[in-house]
Amino acid sequence: xxxxxxxxxxxxxxxxxxxxxxxxxxxxxxxxxxxxxxxxxxxxxxxxxxxxxxxxxxxxxxxxxxxxxxxxxxxxxxxxxxxxxxxxxxxxxxxxxxxxxxxxxxxxxxxxxxxxxxxxxxxxxxxxxxxxxxxxxxxxxxxxxxxxxxxxxxxxxxxxxxxxxxxxxxxxxxxxxxxxxxxxxxxxxxxxxxxxxxxxxxxxxxxxxxxxxxxxxxxxxxxxxxxxxxxxxxxxxxxxxxxxxxxxxxxxxxxxxxxxxxxxxxxxxxxxxxxxxxxxxxxxxxxxxxxxxxxxxxxxxxxxxxxxxxxxxxxxxxxxxxxxxxxxxxxxxxxxxxxxxxxxxxxx
Numbered sequence: 001x002x003x004x005x006x007x008x009x010x011x012x013x014x015x016x017x018x019x020x021x022x023x024x025x026x027x028x029x030x031x032x033x034x035x036x037x038x039x040x041x042x043x044x045x046x047x048x049x050x051x052x053x054x055x056x057x058x059x060x061x062x063x064x065x066x067x068x069x070x071x072x073x074x075x076x077x078x079x080x081x082x083x084x085x086x087x088x089x090x091x092x093x094x095x096x097x098x099x100x101x102x103x104x105x106x107x108x109x110x111x112x113x114x115x116x117x118x119x120x121x122x123x124x125x126x127x128x129x130x131x132x133x134x135x136x137x138x139x140x141x142x143x144x145x146x147x148x149x150x151x152x153x154x155x156x157x158x159x160x161x162x163x164x165x166x167x168x169x170x171x172x173x174x175x176x177x178x179x180x181x182x183x184x185x186x187x188x189x190x191x192x193x194x195x196x197x198x199x200x201x202x203x204x205x206x207x208x209x210x211x212x213x214x215x216x217x218x219x220x221x222x223x224x225x226x227x228x229x230x231x232x233x234x235x236x237x238x239x240x241x242x243x244x245x246x247x248x249x250x251x252x253x254x255x256x257x258x259x260x261x262x263x264x265x266x267x268x269x270x271x272x273x274x275x276x277x278x279x280x281x282x283x284x285x286x287x288x289x290x291x292x293x294x295x296x297x298x299x300x301x302x303x304x305x306x307x308x309x310x311x312x313x314x315x316x317x318x319x320x321x322x323x324x325x326x327x328x329x330x331x332x333x334x335x336x337x338x339x340x341x342x343x344x345x346x347x348x
Contacts, residue, residue, distance in 0.1 A: 008049040016045035028119050036108065043114060047144050067097040068311055069122035071113055073129040074104040077227075078283055079253070079300070080128065083153070086304030087126065094312050096123075103129055110136035117147045124311050130154025130197045137161070148314040150325075152307035154198050162314070162325040164307040168198055171296045171331035172205025175278045176250050178294070178333055180213045183341050184248040184276065188221030190235050190260055192252035199227070202252050202280065221246045229259030236263025247275055247342040254279040254286050254295055261289065261338070272340035282334055292336035299329050 014021045019038060027034045027042040034042070045051075070087055072080050088098045099122055103109040110132050116122055117140065125147055127137070134156060141149045141161065150162045179187050189206045192199025203222075210217050220242070223235040232251065236259070239245055251257035257279035261271055271277050271291055279286060282297035310325055 008051040010051065012049045013042065013045045013051050016049055017041040027115075036111065039111065039115060043111075043118065046118065050144055065120055065123050066095060067099055067122045068124050068126055068308070068315075069099045069101060069113070069116050070126045071101040071103055071109070071129060073131065075100065075102040076104070078255075079281055082300045083128070083304035083307075086301040087308040090305045090308035091312065096312060103132075110140070114140055114145070117145060124148035124315050125150075126307055126311050127151045128153045130156050131195065132156075134159050148311060150307055150311040150314065152303060154196070155201070157197070160324060162310055164303055164310060164325075164327045164329070166298045166303060166329045166331050168201035168331075169205040169208070171280070171298075172202040172250065173209045174205075174331075174333055175280065175296050176206050176209035177213075178335070179248040179250065179276060179278060179339065180209065180215070182248075182276065182339060184246075185215055186218075186221075186244075186246045186342070187215065187248045187250065188218065188223060188239075188246035190223045190232060190249055190251040190256050191225045192256070193226045196227070199252050206250055218246070223249070225252060225256045227253045227256055229255050229262075232256035232259025232261075233263040234259075236260045236267070236269075240264075240267045240269065245275070248277070248339070249275065250278045250280075252280060254281045254283045254293060257293055257295070258285065258289055261291075261293075271338050274343060276339040276342070278339060280331075286334075287336065291338045294336045294339040295334050296331045297334045298331050303329055 010021050010024050014024050017024065019042065023034065023038060024042055027039050068091055070084065084100065091098050101112060101116060103112070113125060117125065127149065130151065137149065138159065139145070140147050150164065152164045155163060155165050176187065187210065189203060191203060207217060223238060225231040225235055232255070249260065251260060257277055261277060264271060264275065269275060277293070279293045279295035282295045286293040286295050306327055313319065
């Protein structure tokens with residue numbers, strides 16, 4: 001006799017989690033009203049009973065939300081503005097709404113994303129943050145949650161996720177080579193955050209360019225930074241204290257580069273007369289600062305559009321035979337007035 005397995009219900013989840021069915025319902029529909037510990041118990045009960053698998057599958061078939069969730073590390077960062085605009089434009093054109101989760105405010109960002117998806121407020125996740133724990137994201141993307149997931153901007157190596165990003169290593173190499181072609185041999189790097197994959201990739205590109213040009217890497221010319229203007233300002237003060245200084249700096253992003261320029265100016269050091277500087281991103285203010293900043297322009301609008309397109313294609317099963325998607329877009333060197341030849345007395 002064939003045993004017929006009973007479809008798991010919300011009552012099963014409540015019994016397993018030792019809470020009321022009303023609490024389970026709140027955890028799914030309005031997780032902010034439920035404590036973190038209770039949400040974790042409910043999520044565990046859902047995983048064990050298989051309840052979410054049935055509910056999520058039905059929601060995706062019916063497209064009840066027709067909304068994608070965009071999760072980013074810090075909404076205050078101007079880098080994300082044009083990416084978000086492009087995502088929203090593409091989503092709107094295809095009949096989807098957009099929710100934004102600012103992970104900067106979350107103590108447990110992976111848990112917050114799980115709460116969003118369990119509540120069926122969004123059909124899929126577009127993640128612009130590569131710092132989250134891979135195992136938590138893989139759990140979200142597989143049964144019983146099975147959340148369609150696309151990663152953009154920041155790579156998550158060896159994760160198997162669909163990814164859309166720019167060529168950080170190669171672009172950093174081209175930025176550094178621009179300084180080398182101008183005649184610089186004493187070149188430093190203003191770093192990004194130590195644990196950020198983008199910062200690590202840009203450091204790798206910087207190292208590669210120096211190595212190919214047979215220019216030694218000076219460890220004391222790797223200036224600590226965190227992608228913020230304040231860190232660039234502090235790096236400038238550190239550089240001024242050096243007895244021997246580089247004649248050029250490649251900064252890991254435009255914000256820290258602008259802070260660096262401002263700090264140099266306070267000490268009477270002029271760019272590019274005394275030191276050349278290259279940034280990364282080509283944010284809106286880069287062309288309007290004094291001097292206008294030479295930088296690597298990321299195709300942010302294209303990145304946002306293609307990432308949204310990839311996620312919605314997954315939701316609509318446009319190409320069921322497609323394997324892992326990985327799109328790498330090329331950045332462009334934009335030469336402005338912050339770079340020039342090294343001072344005559346500093347040329348090697």
